[in-house]
């Protein structure tokens with residue numbers, strides 16, 4: 001079941017025509033489908049709910065960095081999501097929508113003292129600690145506040161996730177996590193950290209992973225650590241398997257969240273432990289598109305260009321990772337097709353949304369949809385070239401609401417002094 005479909009050659013998000021939406025809201029605009037978000041979240045939730053009798057409960061922590069719009073966080077909270085955050089700003093957002101602190105895990109290699117204090121005062125579920133120095137500082141900060149900081153150690157299992165190097169995180173040359181042997185030693189020296197309570201273990205080896213092998217290998221490594229600690233009398237309450245499952249941007253066929261979790265649960269079948277996961281892209285990636293308008297077309301001796309009103313400041317993934325996003329016409333037309341690059345107005349040759357795409361030859365004012373843009377789209381956008389950031393819209397059935405209004409020129413200079 002797809003929620004971005006053509007009806008009479010016009011592209012719809014659920015029951016809202018994107019053409020009509022663009023007329024009301026303008027472009028560029030991120031458009032999200034509530035039904036898709038809900039279905040994707042439930043795919044995780046339902047498998048874990050049925051994990052089996054006697055098993056401790058679970059928590060699906062949406063990775064806020066993928067999309068931090070308040071309306072989306074609120075929807076996911078309502079569906080029962082916890083949250084994986086990486087900054088005080090993300091924590092602030094989750095709390096703004098009434099997120100339960102006891103459903104929040106805090107990841108990241110560079111938490112500041114200020115962030116630790118904020119999160120400790122809010123009583124979050126867990127800090128995913130990524131270095132010994134971070135642990136030492138957290139212990140000191142918690143002591144001063146007369147609190148015990150709940151901690152999970154993020155293990156770096158040195159496993160190749162076979163994805164883009166910028167989003168690989170579980171290899172020993174990456175900045176993330178603590179090698180297994182060192183992590184084991186830290187758990188065993190817990191008495192040196194009187195204001196820390198070790199409650200979990202976690203791991204996240206990369207993003208947009210299309211094969212289950214590396215993920216399952218890392219789960220097996222974590223299981224070994226948990227059993228090893230158990231033998232030494234140290235009981236870990238939760239296992240957090242991170243996020244990272246890939247989505248189809250084009251012709252990829254990644255395992256579904258159901259298949260992924262089924263295999264993970266099989267690996268863990270005799271381990272009675274609370275299970276956490278931190279999906280981002282699989283929840284929101286294919287629930288969103290970037291709606292954009294054609295400004296001009298241009299033919300040169302060597303290339304054709306479609307110049308649109310969104311750019312690398314709106315969606316940086318193609319520029320940064322050479323990422324592929326399908327580009328669909330909002331109105332299908334019978335005109336001849338051509339091969340062109342879809343580019344933005346920014347003054348850099350790296351400013352492109354798609355390269356060498358064969359699609360119909362559009363005219364000025366035609367609308368295009370850059371697909372699979374719900375994750376790491378708006379959340380990585382910027383004001384480069386002093387471009388106000390796009391609007392965001394959440395669609396549900398035949399209704400939509402602007403969940404972030406388009407920035408204005410005034411917004412652009414907010415906080416600046418002459």
Ligand code: LLP
Nearest residue numbers: 063107204207208243244278279280281376
């Ligand atoms: N947990 C941790 C600790 C993470 O670092 C990440 C993503 C996630 C969970 C969620 O991963 P996901 O399920 O979304 O793959 N900007 C890049 C992706 C960066 C991912 C960073 N960490 C992109 O646009 O592809």
